[in-house]
Amino acid sequence: MADRTDEEQVEAIKEWWRENGMAVVIGIVVGIGALVGWRGWSEYQENRAREASSLYQEMLAARAAGDSEQLQDKGTQLLADYAATPYAGFAALALARQALAADDLETAESRLRQALESLDEDSLQHVARLRLVRVLTAREQYDAALELLQSTDFGRFTAEYEELRGDILLGREDTAGAREAYRLALANTSPQAGGRELLQMKLESVGGKATPVNTTELDSAADNL
Template structure:
């Protein structure tokens, strides 16, 4: 390639740069802005999660000491300002357990309902729904409890949902439906599950209704 060709090529590059430098600079700025913007957003999310974690721990300690007012205030703040974190739902479960221990079942059901109807991930929702069904059953709201069991129970939770259904049906005097539910629970459960032996015992106790 001649010296003239080199100079001509250099002129072409120079001309192209002069015509496009603004777009290049803008593109670079946008790219850097996106990088730093993403990093900033991640930092904010981490800080928010850390603060929510701290408040959850404070609420747990307040409940351990019996300070329901402080725990409720922290729960309300988590719900208002940190609803995008898992700690909002976790503290609701803590409050529900506290209310159950105090015999305050309607208050417990309200906390559990907030998790079921909220933005929690599906496994946590199923935990809350199962507990809600138990609380409703304890209040003699049998139909409502069964409706919760009908609405949930997938994956690893099927066994637990069906076992509770069997317990409810047994207290209603429907031994055939109870056995059917226990059988489903056995089939859906893990052979190493902690409730496996008890489930089998419940099923064996209803052996007389197999052919009914």
């Protein structure tokens, strides 16, 4: 009985294999292929990141050497060939800075928009957005500048954004709006901040008066950052 049972079990296994063996083999092959493909993709991504990092270092070296042509070439290559890496955003910021130094506001705007699309880190996004708003304001594209502000969570950059809002509204001859924006900016500026005096002058130029600063609250807020 035991022998017959063993034979029946063997036959059952054979039958199961005839019915399902091909699916098992295919599953194994697919699984191995997926594992190999994932490892290959990971290695590819790592290689791309190393290449982008190396190119970015070359771009920084060109900037340090004052070689604007190499800076432009390396930065443009990063944007074109390594757009999916964080270095593309860094390159866009550097190229925007170069364009601003040359008073090329149109190119600076384009590069800063690229930076906004490429950068993931919150603080760097604020840096790019603030610079872009300044460029748009300088180009008197006030509606576009305000649109950027309206879609932004200011976070710890409230003072900078409100000051820019004041500049924009003043450009649109909205004195009351500019006054309120400057007042908010000043209220969110530390007494030790370097730009506080200029901000105070802007507020006074539109007929405003600074609200006394609660240094205790500011110090407490700073301790919690």
